[in-house]
Amino acid sequence: MPNKMTIYRIGGESAEMDAIDARRTLQSHANEWFSTAADAKAAKPKPAPTPAQAAVPEVAPSLAPAEKPAxxxxxxxxxxxxxxxxxxxxxxxxxxxxxxxxxxxxxxxxxxxxxxxxxxx
Structure with missing residues (x-):
């Protein structure tokens, strides 16, 4: 039977999953999921973007990949x-x-x- 591990999210929720999957989640979402409840509580959630920040696209159009010509x-x-x-x-x-x-x-x-x-x- 696989080892189970509980991981904790910033918002206070927790998830119990196979240890391998939990470690993968902790690595790929390091700013969102934590191995202890205390770490999750201590972490500050990402602030909501201001209206000015929300209006700016994540990637400037000039930096977006160019479309291939037809x-x-x-x-x-x-x-x-x-x-x-x-x-x-x-x-x-x-x-x-x-x-x-x-x-x-x-x-x-x-x-x-x-x-x-x-x-x-």
């Missing part, structure tokens, strides 16, 4: 370039370096129209 020409080796969609699937192949550079300079709408037109011929 269509992008990439080098595929041996001087050949292909157009890939956002999932990485090849939608067009056999472009020269100059064509690929010109393609990547286009707007998203121009790229979509180019692929549509060139794949028909």
């Amino acid at each position: 269509l992008e020409a990439k080098h595929r080796g041996k001087g050949s370039y292909s157009v890939l969609d956002a999932s990485g699937a090849e939608v067009m192949e056999g472009l020269s370096k100059e064509d690929a550079e010109a393609f990547n300079a286009m707007t998203a709408d121009e790229k979509a129209e180019y692929v549509k037109t060139e794949n028909k011929s």
Whole structure:
């Protein structure tokens, strides 16, 4: 039978669980769960954000990961370039370096129209 362990949360609640799970919880939520009731009582809960803090996004938009372009020409080796969609699937192949550079300079709408037109011929 696995060893049981009681852990304590800042708000006063407690949980009894397998010792392995309890240790994992204590490690991953060190500021929220504690091994003794006294430690949980002594810990100060995180203060509620002020209205000014609440209005600021957690990650500034400029620091957010950039979205992948819907269509992008990439080098595929041996001087050949292909157009890939956002999932990485090849939608067009056999472009020269100059064509690929010109393609990547286009707007998203121009790229979509180019692929549509060139794949028909």
